[in-house]
Amino acid sequence: MEVFTGSFTQQEPIPEEGIAAALAVLRHGRLHRYNLAPGEAGETALLEEEFAALTGARCCLAVASGGYAMATALRALGVGQGDLVLSNAFTLAPVPGAIAAVGARAVFVGVTRNLTIDLDDLAARIGSSDAKVLLLSHMRGHICDMDALMALCDGAGVKVVEDCAHTMGADWNGTPSGRHGAIGCYSMQTYKHVNAGEGGFLVSDDAAAMARAVLLSGSYMLYDRHRAAPPPEAFEGLKYDTPNISGRMDNLRAAILRPQLPLLAARREGWNARYRRIESALSDLPGLALIARDPREGFVGSSFQFLLPDWTAEAVATLVGNCQMRGVELKWFGAAAPAGFTSTYRDWRYAGGQELPETDRILAGLIDMRLPLTFSPEDCDQIARILRDEIGRLWRRG
Numbered sequence: 001m002e003v004f005t006g007s008f009t010q011q012e013p014i015p016e017e018g019i020a021a022a023l024a025v026l027r028h029g030r031l032h033r034y035n036l037a038p039g040e041a042g043e044t045a046l047l048e049e050e051f052a053a054l055t056g057a058r059c060c061l062a063v064a065s066g067g068y069a070m071a072t073a074l075r076a077l078g079v080g081q082g083d084l085v086l087s088n089a090f091t092l093a094p095v096p097g098a099i100a101a102v103g104a105r106a107v108f109v110g111v112t113r114n115l116t117i118d119l120d121d122l123a124a125r126i127g128s129s130d131a132k133v134l135l136l137s138h139m140r141g142h143i144c145d146m147d148a149l150m151a152l153c154d155g156a157g158v159k160v161v162e163d164c165a166h167t168m169g170a171d172w173n174g175t176p177s178g179r180h181g182a183i184g185c186y187s188m189q190t191y192k193h194v195n196a197g198e199g200g201f202l203v204s205d206d207a208a209a210m211a212r213a214v215l216l217s218g219s220y221m222l223y224d225r226h227r228a229a230p231p232p233e234a235f236e237g238l239k240y241d242t243p244n245i246s247g248r249m250d251n252l253r254a255a256i257l258r259p260q261l262p263l264l265a266a267r268r269e270g271w272n273a274r275y276r277r278i279e280s281a282l283s284d285l286p287g288l289a290l291i292a293r294d295p296r297e298g299f300v301g302s303s304f305q306f307l308l309p310d311w312t313a314e315a316v317a318t319l320v321g322n323c324q325m326r327g328v329e330l331k332w333f334g335a336a337a338p339a340g341f342t343s344t345y346r347d348w349r350y351a352g353g354q355e356l357p358e359t360d361r362i363l364a365g366l367i368d369m370r371l372p373l374t375f376s377p378e379d380c381d382q383i384a385r386i387l388r389d390e391i392g393r394l395w396r397r398g
């Protein structure tokens with residue numbers, strides 16, 4: 001019986017150019033973003049300028065994490081204590097965490113079998129709550145019909161913050177992910193599409209919201225040292241009324257990140273080649289349902305999902321265990337208790353109280369697998385063979 005020996009959590013090394021830039025920062029010692037030599041722009045300000053250009057946004061702010069970016073985006077739009085925020089029932093814990101961080105309450109919206117937000121359920125919950133903001137998570141890189149979503153939200157006066165932790169470098173119908181709503185948020189944590197260990201971005205064209213975000217992030221009134229912030233006038237009416245909630249990016253991580261931005265397009269190709277290889281190897285397998293992808297969705301296949309519809313919990317648990325023994329690490333969002341990052345809305349008791357039976361039914365059979373760029377095409381073939389073997393065996397028996 002073949003066993004896969006690769007690591008599902010091993011990312012590529014930092015590019016040599018990033019290592020050299022990081023060493024330069026360490027040698028001069030000016031790690032704080034506002035600690036600049038005369039005439040120096042600083043790695044953080046340059047990173048923001050470059051990410052703004054990449055996404056076509058007027059403003060960009062780099063911060064300490066993706067979770068911090070989302071909480072800051074909500075605060076910058078005026079969300080506070082007791083407010084309701086619509087969000088995905090199927091996402092990762094930092095999303096409801098960001099809502100809780102500003103004292104707001106989540107109103108969870110169900111997931112479709114395409115793993116995108118259920119637009120009918122969203123319309124119903126917009127109608128039945130007075131939530132004025134949607135924190136939309138493009139969970140695992142699955143992008144819903146953004147034209148329909150924006151028409152619905154614009155029509156109802158609901159502002160959209162996009163969680164693009166899994167869609168940096170992706171697009172919907174040619175528009176970069178993160179550029180449909182009022183603010184786009186990204187993560188530069190090790191498991192995302194660029195890697196600084198930790199980090200986050202906000203992008204937006206909204207000058208007032210971004211001036212608030214810069215002040216919130218801990219700018220010590222040094223906002224004129226930014227290169228992708230709104231003009232100084234935008235800060236005038238806000239600077240004495242906006243608290244400093246420090247969560248800045250630093251020059252060391254910015255130095256590591258800058259050379260990775262131009263690699264995003266090639267990384268997308270690399271991820272999608274691996275994704276499509278596994279997808280086609282599993283396409284005719286009874287018992288397994290692939291996730292349909294809309295042709296307008298320019299996704300980045302940095303992870304792979306499939307459904308095991310109508311499988312018993314016992315059979316799914318057996319499959320996950322059997323695959324684990326053969327070196328294939330599957331995550332299951334339908335388990336009774338979360339393992340690592342697989343918690344769902346049912347497990348976020350602080351946000352709790354909602355029942356979403358349709359979503360539960362989908363998550364019961366949802367399997368998730370990381371797809372690092374360190375996997376070769378042959379690795380993908382081997383993983384697909386092991387999956388076929390194990391799924392085939394259990395499906396026939398069941």
Ligand SMILES: *Cc1c(COP(=O)(O)O)cnc(C)c1O
Nearest residue numbers: 065066067092094163165187189
């Ligand atoms: C990683 C992630 C984030 C941001 O997480 P941080 O660890 O705070 O950078 C947000 N949303 C989703 C769906 C994520 O996976």
